[in-house]
Amino acid sequence: PSVCLTSLNLPCCVYNKCHYWNPCRPACLHKPVSVTHASNETDDGTVNCNDVLSLEAQRAVGGAVAKLGLALLEKLQPGSEQPNIIISPLSVSLALAELALGAKNKTEDKLLEVLKAKELPNFHETLSCLQEQLTAKAVKMASRLYLIPGKELMQTDFVDRALNLYKSEPAHLTSIEEVNRWVEESTKGHITNFMSSLPPNVILMLINAIHFKGEWQSRFDSKFTVKDIFYTDKKTSVKVDMMMGSKYPLSMFVDRKDGTQVARFPFQGNMSLLVVMPVPAHGNLSNAAAKLNISDMYEHFQSEKSMHVKLPKFKLQYKQDLRQALTSMGLGLLFTGPDLSRIAPGPLEVSGVQHASSMELSEEGAEASAATSVTLVRTVPTFAVNMPFIFALVDDASYMPLFLGMVTNPNPGATTEQSDDPKTETESIMTPSKVYYTATCQINKYMDMKKFI
Template identity: 55%
Template sequence: MDLHLLSLLLFCVCRQGLTNDEVLNDSPIPLIPLMPSHPKEESGNSAPSTQEPSKTGHPSAATVPPLLVPTSGSNGDSSEEDNQKQDEGCRAQARRPKSRKALAYAIQKLGMKMLGQMKTGPEQPNVIISPLSISLILSQLALGALNETEELLMRHLHANTLPCYHMSIQNFLERLRKSDLQVATRIYLQKGFEPKPEFVNQSQYLYDSEPVTFKGVAEVNEWVEKATNGKVSDFLTSLPPNLLLMLINAVHFKGEWKARFDPRFTSKDVFYIDDKHLVNVDMMMGPKYPLSLLIDADLDAQVAWFPFKNHMSMLVVMPMNGQVNISDLATKLNISDLYDRLPEERSMQVKLPKFKLDYSQELCEALTNIGMGELFTSPNLAAIAEGPLLVSSVQHKSSMEITEEGAEAAAATTVVISRSNPSFSLNQPFFFALMDDKTQAPIFLGVITNPNPGAPAVQSSGGSGGDKNDKHFDKSFGEPPK
């Protein structure tokens, strides 16, 4: 079985009140091709030569004083020795399990808020976002924010429990890049625009986000396609005319189940969209699949854990009533608690729909709805550059594909013997989270309402439900206590 997940997030910063002829001498707006990881930069891809050079040169752990804590109130008179001590202290704190768990919880909180703001429709009935991608872009923007704007960003990032927040993010990214997850970031600068060197250096040091000059939309789309293994093409069609700076990141995951699904058992089956409608889907089936499954009384849902290789997993929450209520989940979901209560794997019949979904959304409205509207009207981004700047566009695109392809893990053959042969079928709407098991941080969050939106939905013969619930929930696990 093969799982592909990816996310792209584009953050555009513009000058307020700038006329078109003040932006560029060249038209159209150029962009630069991005390359994941650490590409060898050619001379033509360096930051604009008109930019004031940084006093520290190229950033490194030894030369860049890291912004490890919120910058408001920081003392610029610190000696190099003090900065080094602060750096070492924050590095040690960022590696602590407590800090990693706090960061994971912060990413989850923001992710659930954003998931609740996502819009669906006939063309996009399912939702998938990357809270990691969104957290990274807002955290990087916080490096360029001052006073109330910085406090606003750090509050919504839930960074109050992490005094070394930016270093915790850096440590987290270093860990993820050693797994099957790929994270690529870039800063694109308009020709002639000169951001403050400290913001550029800190972005590169903490977020591995190198500055490059715009060359063209087509080149950005080419990088996007390459960085996502061809899963996303034509990401950009246009950009704001007064664009000065663009932050972008790409998150890509490709994983294999520890226990694969045999494609010979895949067949057409029904998925209940709601009490009155169903759709035919390609349903994968494991007749004796090792699965950790529990019924959670607070969530009134079945919770299943599907592990991948290399310390990643997919956590699935399927409500008993067949409807996913994100606002309810956001208040009740405690992923760490679910991890602690997951039982031993048990051999059972498991059904999981095959699906491929794409989801894209402009996030300005969603960020405004959760209380971050100041970013789009009158933010203080003076740590990026002098003069009035504002965020003009936040574009997010994610996709997910599940098939039976992939390698079989050697340790996936353990079978738990029991007198009954229980079953678990994901044949109604469910919430899922792609997790980093070591930190329990959600990398992707989503809701599957219809795995096959291209197929016509038909009337369910069960009317208001009828026998449907007996199909969904195996009684050997018991009903949740009332």
Template identity: 45%
Template sequence: MDLCLTLLLICLCSQGTTNAEVAEDQSIPLVPLIPLIPSHPKDNETANPANTTESSNQPATIATTTDEEEEEDDCQLIGRNPESLQAITAAIQKLGVQLLQNLEITPEQPNLILSPLSISLALSQLALGAKNETEELLMHHLHENTVPCYHQSLHNVLKQLKNNDVQIATRIFLRQGFEAKQEFVSESQRLYDSEPAIVESLQQINNWVENATQGKMTDFLSALPPNLLLMLINAVHFKGEWQAQFDPRFTSRGVFYLDDMHMVDVEVMEDAKHPLSLFIDNELEAQIARFPFMKMMSLLVIMPLSGQVNVSSLSAKLNISDLYERLPKERAVQVKVPKFKLEYSQELQDVLTKFGLGEMFLNPNLAEIADGPLLVSSVMHKSSMEINEEGAEAAAATTVVISRASNPIFHLSQPFFFVLLDDVTQVPIFMGVINNPNPGAPILQRGEFGNKDKVMFPIDKDHMGSFGSPPK
């Protein structure tokens, strides 16, 4: 059975409301947008000022056309250079880490799984419709003004990812009778392959989501949002197998250490001589391991030696591309990896507000989408991920609602941070923290019987231990 990685992103638009109504319904601040660097017409106004003095003897209309064509050509060249690729990769990595850093872990949801690529794509397409302070705020948080011709650069990254077996689908759903500005629609289509369609029914949207996620996400919406004007949807899907698969005959019951006092029962895949790139990073105080897929994709695992994943502490030192470049040659390693199938669901307004995007939910300027007040009212993210002997499978959906010697050993048996990334670009497709790969199972307490036999005792199912070191 092939395994898949899927992500979906939806943007819904509806009529703007009064500030009083927003105050009652919204508790989340907005994210500021930063002006897009030339990749669509409003960017090109300042993309190539040197051309303004050219062809002084030509008619004005001819000179303007020439300037626009030259500016577009310049952006296409800039968008393809390695520096732009690296800057886009760094920006998506940073956004993913910021989101994880600000999301809270709860006993009900001890794990975090999200797609930085999908969320970046959603906010980027939204930025196409933003103006002035809102655009500046979004673009600041998307790339901190480090990427010239941002949209064209992201467009080229998406094309490269698609060539590396990542499936990306986008769509604009419009309410019957609502007309978005043609420039926004055409630029969305040119840069992000986002075709417009009229909303006919809830089932129509859910069917699109299900098809875009290869059947991994059904009944995505339970109802159409009220006052719906516009939905921006994107889905990211990856399907792959490990280069070195695990033999199901050697999968057995094992334990995953939540901390030095508590553990949980899991199914553990095992291989006595698994080819693995593995090293210890002293600064991160963590083991780093790479599990490659068949077609230029990898699962990069960062397991702190302390047994505790502190994303805030990691983020200050974490450079995913640097870790990837420092991976040594593969060698035979005794490997144990837990099988798991996990789900995650979270409203992202609070976390986006925490790192500065609160204004997006209060009073955004989305005048490039349509005239009149529009309002982003929520950002919901849902995701799932499965790891088994054959490979990895994941799905995610995000809705943005706009109302108006001996073999070394690597046992993945305690909390870890993961990044599923493209090997060529190092763009993180999925990212997360696994603190408990079997949250539905009773938590066990470790005890001693004499000095040799280990005994596990069930504890209160509502108990949630802190994340410390596993037993020595």
């Protein structure tokens, strides 16, 4: 078989499934263990997406990815060193789902439980088809299965299914530089120096990368960007470049019970940026995140109305080992004594789940809007993002969040200023034209050599 990922400018890769790291040894892999395959997998291991990709199935898996992402978001609180959080629930789900292909017994059960997949028939197949469907949009995804040369351990079934379901391309794990180079290329240069060192005794790494580059359906003019105040909390603020626009077609609603304002900014290609901003008197971001339900948001959105809107311009990066968060969610056994015998015989453990994301909002490439000036009219409603907020980049069909995050300071390098209690503005606007998101999620597995001593 061969894999060609031209969307990421990666070379076509052709290999023999039994010889890709040691072509001189004809029996380099152990015979596969017995694995039950879904009925929707064809004889060659690929998936017939026409059989599994109903709208109901898409939204069921999209909801599962959303639940995982929101659960992670609750565990990853902003702090002084990283005031903003950006994660890709889809990237994490793909990495854990691929790991689940190699798990058995309690380990597999726990992985499927955290993935919210235990009650979903054909979860792997539907997620695989959604991955394929998203790549037809502005989303670029790539996966790699890095293997140590000379290790005659891998089960052929796991390698084949990882390739056929999640397009996880096998490659030699030769150096940290090669891994970082692949991540940088796969994320279009947005994530560099992803790893600083290889874990000891590593035999395999699963890495996937997601890159999104989108354009708003309604564009605005960068000449209206101005310095403005963003309230980081009730007592301090920072100056940010605030992108502005007038009479922007916006869908939004106010949840008076939870005290949040929710808006939807559509991209070309049936993707949307959802922004959730708590009203100061109704609690913080963590409280708001605990109550979020993306499918419910879509049900509450009404027809678009012309509004004054504004959004801070920023470029943010986030890197985190998810080991502690996943442990608190019930996956501690991955790091202590999992059953990963469908990957390879012998004791294996997961050494870490590294996640890195970046997000950029800017006017780059913006075209002037129909309006030639920004005029504030009090009779036109306003949505001003000038306080900490939650965002989600969502596929409109499946309601699957590709990215989730909390932004408490869009300009973390700026000097903070004392300010009065933040007020919801009555006059303001918004202006970006393009948004870039990237993420990588990587899992390392290594032999626990102490068990052989």
